[in-house]
Amino acid sequence: MDYSEFLTRKLHEGCDVGFEPKWIPKEAFPFQADLIAWMCRKGRSAVFADCGLGKTLMQLTWAKNAFEKSGKRVLVLTPLAVAPQTVQEGRKFGIDCEQSRDGKSDAPITVTNYQQLDKFDSKDFSAVVCDESSILKNFDGALKSQITDFMRKVPYRLLCTATAAPNDYIELGTSSEALGELGFMDMLSRFFKKAEATTSRSDEFRSGVYRFRGHAKEFFWRWVCSWARALRKPSDIGHPDDGHVLPKLTVNDHVVSASTRRDGFLFDMPAITLEEQRDERRRTIQERCELAASLLANTGKPGIAWCHLNPEGKLLEKLIPGAVEVEGSDPDEFKEETFKAFVDGQIRVIVTKPTIAGFGLNFQHCAHQTFFVSHSFEQYYQAVRRSWRFGQRNPVTVDCIASEGERAVMSNLRRKAKSAEEMFEQLIAMMNNELRIARSNSKATKTEIPNWL
Numbered sequence: 001m002d003y004s005e006f007l008t009r010k011l012h013e014g015c016d017v018g019f020e021p022k023w024i025p026k027e028a029f030p031f032q033a034d035l036i037a038w039m040c041r042k043g044r045s046a047v048f049a050d051c052g053l054g055k056t057l058m059q060l061t062w063a064k065n066a067f068e069k070s071g072k073r074v075l076v077l078t079p080l081a082v083a084p085q086t087v088q089e090g091r092k093f094g095i096d097c098e099q100s101r102d103g104k105s106d107a108p109i110t111v112t113n114y115q116q117l118d119k120f121d122s123k124d125f126s127a128v129v130c131d132e133s134s135i136l137k138n139f140d141g142a143l144k145s146q147i148t149d150f151m152r153k154v155p156y157r158l159l160c161t162a163t164a165a166p167n168d169y170i171e172l173g174t175s176s177e178a179l180g181e182l183g184f185m186d187m188l189s190r191f192f193k194k195a196e197a198t199t200s201r202s203d204e205f206r207s208g209v210y211r212f213r214g215h216a217k218e219f220f221w222r223w224v225c226s227w228a229r230a231l232r233k234p235s236d237i238g239h240p241d242d243g244h245v246l247p248k249l250t251v252n253d254h255v256v257s258a259s260t261r262r263d264g265f266l267f268d269m270p271a272i273t274l275e276e277q278r279d280e281r282r283r284t285i286q287e288r289c290e291l292a293a294s295l296l297a298n299t300g301k302p303g304i305a306w307c308h309l310n311p312e313g314k315l316l317e318k319l320i321p322g323a324v325e326v327e328g329s330d331p332d333e334f335k336e337e338t339f340k341a342f343v344d345g346q347i348r349v350i351v352t353k354p355t356i357a358g359f360g361l362n363f364q365h366c367a368h369q370t371f372f373v374s375h376s377f378e379q380y381y382q383a384v385r386r387s388w389r390f391g392q393r394n395p396v397t398v399d400c401i402a403s404e405g406e407r408a409v410m411s412n413l414r415r416k417a418k419s420a421e422e423m424f425e426q427l428i429a430m431m432n433n434e435l436r437i438a439r440s441n442s443k444a445t446k447t448e449i450p451n452w453l
Contacts (some may be wrong), residue, residue: 003139016040017042017043017044017155018043018095019040019043019065019069020040020041021036021037021041021061021065022063022065022068022069023061023063023064023068024036024037025057025061025093025094027057027074027093028054028057028058029054029234029243030056030234030239030300031053031231031234031239032053032057032058034211034239035047035049035058035229035237036058036062036065038159038229039058039062039158040062040065040066040251042227043155043156043157043160043399044156044157044179044181044227045158045159045227045228045229046133046158046159046179046229047158047159047161047229047230048230048231049159049160049162049229049230049231050162050231050232050233050385050389050390051137051162051233051385051388051389051390052244052364052385052389052390052391052392053162053231053233053244053390055161055162055278055296056085056086056089056090056131057089057093058160059076059129059131059158059160060076060086060089060090060093060095060097060109061093061095062127062129062183063076063095063109063127063129064095064108064109064160066126066127066156066231067108067109067126067127069126069156070126070127070155070156071126071321072124072125072126072127073105073107073108073109073124073125073126074108074109074110074125074127074128074129074156075109075112075125075127075128075129075154076097076109076110076111076112076128076129076131077112077113077117077129077131077147077358078111078112078113078114078131078132078360079114079131079132079135079359079361080115080332080335080356081113081335081336081339081356081357081361082113082131082132082359082360083099083111083112083113083336084099084336084340084360085335085361085362085433086099086111086131087099087111087358089113090109093236095109096108096109097109097110097111098110098111099111099112100112100116100119101119102116102119103116105121107233113332114135114136114143114147115147117143117147117150118146122153122154123153125154126154126155126156127154127155127156127158128150128151128154128156128157128158129157129160130151130157130158130159130178131160131161131360132149132160132161132360133160133161133175133178134161134162134171134180135161135359136174147178148177148178148267151178152180157178157179157180159175159178159179159301161340169187169192169210170184172187172228173188173226176224176227176318177282179227179248181226181227182223188210190216191212191213191216191217192211192212192213192222193210193211193212194209194210194300195209195210195211195341215394218430221427221430221431224431225431228426229431230424230431231428232427232428236428236431237432243390244390246388246389246392247388247393247394247395247396248395248396249384249388249394249395249396249398249409250395250398251398251400252398252399253400253402254291254399254400254402254409255401255404255406256284256287256288256291256401256402256403256404257287257404258280258283258284258287258403258404258405259286260289260293269308270338276405277405277406277409279416280403280405280406281308281309281372281403281406282309282311283403284288284403284405285309285311285315287403288312288372288401288402288403289312289315289316289319289420290319290440291339291348291401292316292319292372292399292401293316293319293321295368295370295399296320296349296368296370297319297320297321298369299368300348301348301366301367301368302342302348302349302363302365302366302367302368303320303348303349303366303368303370304349304350304351304352304363304366304368304370304383304386304387304441305320305323305349305350305351305352305369305370306352306353306354306369306372306383307351307352307353307369307370307372308354308372308374312372313325313327313351313352313353320348320349320351321348322347322348323347323348323350324338324341324342324347324349324351325350325351325352325452326338326350326351326356327352327353327355327356328353328355328356335356338350339357342366343362343363343365345365352401354379354382354383355382356380357386358383358386359382362386362389363386363387364386364389364391364392364393366386366387366436367387367392367394367395367396367397368387368396368397368399369383369384369386369387369396369397369398369399370398370399370400370401371383371398371399371400371401372400372402373400373401373402373406373409373410373413374409374413375409375412375413377413377416377420378419380413384396384398400413400422
């Protein structure tokens with residue numbers, strides 16, 4: 001590849017960004033209709049909407065309007081096993097879409113998972129949707145670059161996610177770059193500077209390396225508002241919350257004692273280093289799995305047993321009668337069929353990892369989960385939200401399980417949950433303030449400006 005080809009790859013496809021929507025389904029809630037209209041007028045945008053707010057309907061409606069505007073097909077990229085659910089949702093509202101695993105499809109809207117992108121050509125599409133776009137940071141560098149390069153050559157782009165931390169400035173920067181707004185490094189140079197100290201502050205990220213410039217915070221969120229919307233409930237963007245009130249969530253913390261002791265110790269000690277924590281997790285597999293199984297085994301109701309290690313999954317499937325494990329090495333077809341069978345009630349309990357089923361899937365028929373604690377708040381948040389989402393009619397119970405040595409890990413998870421909640425509230429407040437300013441300016445009477453000004 002010579003230098004000119006390298007530069008060509010970095011160029012974004014130009015277009016008259018934005019168009020008026022021709023169709024919005026009558027079933028859409030008012031807040032969804034407002035967001036769909038805004039997404040269409042932007043042409044390239046991001047929507048950070050919480051689980052159960054109807055992102056699938058909104059993105060498929062946007063895709064249908066993009067197809068009618070351009071006359072070219074639209075590609076919807078989803079996490080693994082989410083594509084069938086997306087197609088089913090589209091057909092429910094009369095939207096012509098179909099799933100493709102081999103790159104072949106004549107439907108106006110083609111749905112596939114991220115790992116199949118290499119089978120498609122960006123020249124065949126006028127628009128692309130990245131569903132659960134926060135998952136992009138979990139992919140390896142090659143796949144992530146492939147997705148970014150694909151998007152650069154498509155005129156209309158939409159990112160949708162229920163990201164646990166939209167205050168993640170790195171993620172906001174990469175989202176902006178994918179949409180053709182400011183590049184990540186340009187964002188850094190405009191709004192941030194190197195931190196002078198490593199003390200923890202709410203406006204620092206990358207372990208305190210960067211923080212906002214003097215008065216840049218307000219302008220940063222004004223810039224984000226120009227291409228993104230964030231909400232956890234309809235009232236966040238000025239609509240009533242009718243029908244969108246979450247049921248009660250009960251989180252129970254369980255701590256088990258190991259039947260064996262660490263070498264050289266007479267009693268359990270906190271696992272401090274990552275190596276000690278990994279050893280603690282492997283040493284207590286039996287005890288943690290037995291407790292999880294006892295909580296899920298005899299309820300007669302649907303349940304999810306989240307795990308992180310393959311031996312945990314194998315043991316949970318063995319201990320819980322009728323449970324079915326879904327692991328990473330399983331074929332895509334098996335994963336899709338198993339998740340569908342779980343939703344349809346043919347399987348009572350599934351055992352899987354948050355990295356496999358933690359993004360995009362709708363398990364609101366299930367109101368009981370067990371979760372082995374880890375340092376990843378995003379995995380925990382996304383796993384819980386598979387059940388605790390708008391549309392869930394029952395109180396949800398999540399049993400978090402740790403060993404004596406993992407008490408620090410459990411405390412860290414709770415700290416991250418509290419911090420994320422506070423930061424999201426700040427984000428919503430800042431966005432609402434900018435939206436109020438924008439609405440006021442749009443309604444203000446225009447004043448003639450003298451020529452000399």
